[in-house]
Amino acid sequence: MAITRRELITNIGKAGVPVAVAMTVGPQALQAEELSAPTEPLSLLYDATLCIGCKACESACSAANNTEPDTSGDGLHQAPADLNVFTRNIIKLYKPEDGSPSSFVKRQCMQCFDPGCVAGCPFEALYKDKDDGIVHWDGGKCIGCRYCTISCPYSVPRFQWLGFNPVITKCELCSHRLAKGLKPGCTSVCPTSAVIFGKRSALLLEAKRRIKSNPGHYYQDRVYGETENGGTQALYLSRVPFEKLGLPEIGPTSGPSSTLRWQKRIYSYFALPAVLYVGLVTVIRKNLKGHEQEAHEQEKETGLRAQL
């Protein structure tokens, strides 16, 4: 017996359901999301206990990236209040009221292993380099939706609020200087070597060496960025709690992998939507046919043109 078109569609649908379910909640999908770590991640190690707050790194950053100095504070000195479209790198001071230890903190892009900004960016305008792990912005793809400013747990990417051709600004680890064999702007001027540049593996060892030789000196004897948010390439050492410096306690699971798990599974290979679609077509085709028939019957009865 020949198979009708409807039977064919129905059968495809029936066969598709288990396949789609398997693809969605299948064993591979249930495994922990594996991060494709960059082959040779480049890092910054910032030791807040060494920083004297001279802000040389701020002006070096401006010079290196050719950004206008932000003098909005007093109209004379480069003293930005926070990261902004002119400022990719900033030194802030944490000074508690109760007189407990204060600390400077250097803020710039953390170059996460699983960046929220890249996960959220609709058309891959923000992307992570496969080798050095630097997160770049491509103005040719960015639609300016500003989702990165919301999806970044460190609030790093900044949008240009003035002008008709706005850009997104974030630290790109001076990749143009790295290509010339130079170090990033901030690390090339730091007088106390509070911030140093190198391969992540080497800097992590150095951070752990500092903790080992000075037990109890650092907060929880911990390197922030080793595992936080799935691991970041910017590493921090501090005496005061990291949270006070604006580095939230996120835990070892990155934001995207903990929140977008189901988003990823449901849309994997588009299997589940496709099966749903076939099912909907079948049901609606059936219902529409009945409806059309009735509408025409009624047209005969009332003499008024059928509305479908």
Place this chain on the structure above:
Amino acid sequence: MSTATLSNRPFAGTKPPATDNKPRWERAVPVYGVTVITPFFLALVGLAILSLFLTVYREVVGLGPASGMNDKFGWGIWKTFNVVVLTAWGSGAFAVGVVAWAFGRKRLFPLMRMALLTSMLAYACGLCLLGVDVGRPWNFYWVVLPWHWNLHSPMAEIAICMSVYASIPLFLENIPPILERLWHVNVKWQPAVERIEHALHAFFPIIVAAAYLLPAMHQSSLGALMLLAGQRVHPLWQTPFLPLLYVGAATFMSFACVAGTTMLCCLVWKRAMDMEVLDEAARISAWTIFGWLAIRNLDLLFRGSLFTAFHFTSYAGIFWTETILIAYGGWMLLQSLKTHKRQTMFVGYALSSLGGMLYRFSPTTLAYMPGPHAMYFPSTIEILIALGFASIGIAIFLIAVKLLAILPASNQEWRNMAAYYKFRKPAISRNKYLGFFDHNELSLSDKKSH
């Protein structure tokens, strides 16, 4: 589907029993005998024109001077209200459609044209405003290059899925009333119009199925947007169930929008209300609301976040406002089924959609905590543009219901309309209704008698 269930009391089904004198919605009839251009309409047009000028200003000077957005609050009401809230309110084509067509609640058919029109307008205005909101709209052309999509991004899902949905399935679903109008304008056009209608009907199952699948995807992705914001959304709202809750809120909000707007139109233009249809909509809406409230509060309970609702904070206040508005609205809808008071039903719809709007708005704005000293309040220009784009939608709605057969009414109403145009030609010519009905109605009955 057997014919027994079909003849339940469908839109285009069997005639109601002759003994029954209750008003019935049997077909869509244009609002006739009133002018399109009223003072209210002119006010809407004025606001729309003003907003277009302000949009030019925003494009030239950038988002900063034109809006209250800042580094901490990267999103303003254009996204969080016009896109996130208003498309949910206007997703009737999806919610009412799924219930009517996929779940076979055929009593809701009379509401479908209202649902399709309100959805089309809400989505079109939302998408236009999204184009105004984004900083680099010229890069939107990446939408047509699938190999550059980041399909794991809820934002990409929304940008692609919403624009595809509004421009293809939703648009095509709205074509039949326009074709019908053309059919009545000129006898010579009728064969061509009928051919197009036939072709459209042949493709309807695949179009309609897409029109149900795509909104389910992007309405849930709107919820998934704020998942990535993590701890910065207050725990009363931040939950892995956010996508599901967003679709649920869209469902009861859009029922409120479709049924409530239809009731309002019936009041304004003195149409009879088919309480059987409205009761069905109210029943479905009320039970959706209670199901939704149960899911939301159980989730809060199991995550242990429900206790924060009893802290004396503004977040708890927003939570209780939402919950009470939605729950009381749902309760009023149930009450109206018993007391048969239209007023109760309408207020129930109004309250539940207000609560739903607040819920959809909160995670992106009211309950979004990007850090100390973060402050956002929309600027006057921002509010005017948001209202202006919404008023474009309302103005087009007012034109559409007066020119096209959108609002449901009885068959008798259609005959009254035909008679009206037959005997009041001067009024017709002034309103450009000329030729809409007079001889075509006769030609129709002639054709059918053959």
